[in-house]
Amino acid sequence: MGEDAVLMDMRGVDKHFPGVQALKQAQLQVRAGTVHALMGENGAGKSTLMKCLFGIYKPDAGEILIAGRRVNFSGPKEAMEGGVSMVHQELNQVLKRNVMENLWLGRFPKRLGLVGGREMHRRTKAIFDELEIDVDPGAVIGKLSVSQRQMVEIAKAVSYHARILVLDEPTSSLTHQEVEHLFRIINKLRADGVGIVYISHRMEEILAISDDVTIMRDGAWIATEAAKDLTIDSIIKLMVGRDLTQRFPPKTNTPDGDLLVVEDLSGKYDPTCKGVSFSLRRGEILGVAGLVGSRRTELLETIFGIARRSSGSIRKDGKPIVNRDPSEAIAHGFAMITEERRANGIFGGLDITFNTVISNLNSRNRRKYREAGLLSARKMGLDTQASIDSMRIKTPSRKTRIRDLSGGNQQKVIIGRWLLTNPDVLLMDEPTRGIDVGAKAEIYQLIINLASQGKGIVMVSSEMPELLGICDRIMVMSGGRLAGILDIKEVDQEKIMRLAAKYA
């Protein structure tokens, strides 16, 4: 790659946190008018490197050059004004305010010292038209879908006339069509000479959109190659530093006999699922496919008692059951791994032990932690250590706060939390979202092992390869309704897409 075209140059970046060397001589060179994929397992230092760029962290060593000029941003605002924008994986938006106020927050167009609403609307509309974004500038952000909110964030980055745009996991909640739209926008920005840093775990996308790929491992730079010279296998090999023989482990489970029968299930409050019927066998992994808005999450929430049900029945082992709230569902042998780990999965400020035993403390097993009528820290610690060991959770200790772990390790803690309750039915909503390849493979293996033990698993996923890779059957939802259930032997991506569009 030509040295002369380098737009952004990060060199020799070190960053140390108490207990970990997060970055070791990390480097990244992005050429103008290219998409540069930044890859690595969770905890490889991608986010830390980007936070150093933004001035959120101050690097211990190293320098950052943009268009040959040395920069040292003191924070995101200065970075954005300096032509560097970032769309974060977790969108930070003011949910109760509207689109244009979010877009121009901190720099409202003013007239005579007052905020000019009409001018703001006009400028927003202009950017949206340019990017073919179909969102009303006056709509309240909280009422938009995640993909629309993401588009707003990208528009915001564009509005700063960013020369460097960092996209962190932009497609993790987008449907196929939305990804294509995003790629059109990216191509347009690339043609305008913007340097785009693209962080994603989706290999297929990386190879489709990027020009260059930089791979990091354990906080250090490993390689930078042209995307056309790489394959999925070679990327994985560089990322994990070893050959990952296959992405999906061999299936060892054999589905047998009805475990769960759901009939005509509808939620009470819109948006929700309507009249869904399916059965789950013991030892079966049932995938749930569908577009964003097909109400897959709502289906799981209605089964688990988070959302109210208006009609329908659920039978487990032939017995009709009603899950009015999660504690009842847990008592009936259900477990639920939610999609939004940070919002409703982890207790960020509390330690691993707390995060591991909390569900069991509210399950039929709660007595096992008692000693003389009181909770025993020793007994809770034993279970936690067992979970850390069996799930291979990388953590300095049981007392570490869960928010200090990487996404993959957090997810393992949550799965471990539910396995302690010894559930029969596991409802998993995007269990591998935002998790690196290595941890993903471990979670697939775990899911197959659980099914082999006779547990039933319902897995919602937007990643087609993983549904095809580990499920026994795939049910497709569309517009809140069941569009069809396909056996893995007769399924292909095209059939799923057709069903997904049935009621959409």
Next chain:
Amino acid sequence: MNEAKRFNWAEWFLNYSLYIILGLLIVSVVVWDRTFLSWGNFANIMAQASTRGILALGVAGMIVYTGTDLSAGRILGCSAAISASLLQSTTYGARMYPGITAPLPLILPLVLSIIAAMLFTALNAFGFAILNMHPFIISLGTQLIAYGALCLYIDSQAGGAQPLANLDFRYIEFVNGSFDLGFTRLPYLVIYLAVCSVAMWVVWNKTVLGKNMFAIGGNPEAAAVSGVNVARNIFGVYLIAGVLYGIAAFLEAGRVQSVTTSTGLNYDLDAISGCVIGGVSFTGGVGTIPGVILGVVILQTINYSLYYLGINAYLQYIIKGVIIILAVAIDMRKYIKKK
């Protein structure tokens, strides 16, 4: 690498700055007036801190939920009035209940005091857990209701609104008595506070109720998904707070030996300040029982020393206000740093 291993003084100062400032304040009081440093003063401070401390132990749970309780002081007033009215000396002619001719066992007014407080905290819990009201608002309403009830009760005496005083000597002895340790005395009140603290430490650390309380304070949505019955937990924590308020009221009435319509005024604010100084964070899910007790004792030491030095009463308010603002500011700084 080596740099981070070195002790980070700046961080240490930030984490403990509040205690350092308060420590310096107390040291300067001692320098100003050497007589402040006596076992007698220490016993006084601890005795005064005890009823506030028991109240704060109840309020702390609500702060862990990211809530608060503005009604604690007035609830204490109501319960104190019940205790005092039932335990006026049977030889006192103007007593509220002339029908009580033989002294009641102490346990009966204590239990009634607790029940009254639990009714009020149940109302707070209902508003918070069932009606999804912010604890600030529901307890603001409860505060007014409790104050109205207190005034009506005191006003309902045959002789009109007069302080409930002339209490039974057994009651006064039970509350204000002390063990003689030779070099100083150990007030019973301190022992009552210790018992309540140990009990609450057990509730917070060794029961599912306590664990679930921290779960709800830390992430209410995750708590619900994890099977925590949020409403039941809130009622549990509030009813336990009611028990503590009732005990604090019973002891406070006996300590002050007179209950009027202003009994309990601003006690909730003292309790909240004590919690905050003691590190119970308003951002929720964070706090310890030793912290609460330490916070209350520090605050009481400052109150007492300002009074002891004869500082202008109005100036005392200003100093206390500054301390509370400082405490929360430092707490927020710690929180920001974590992100």
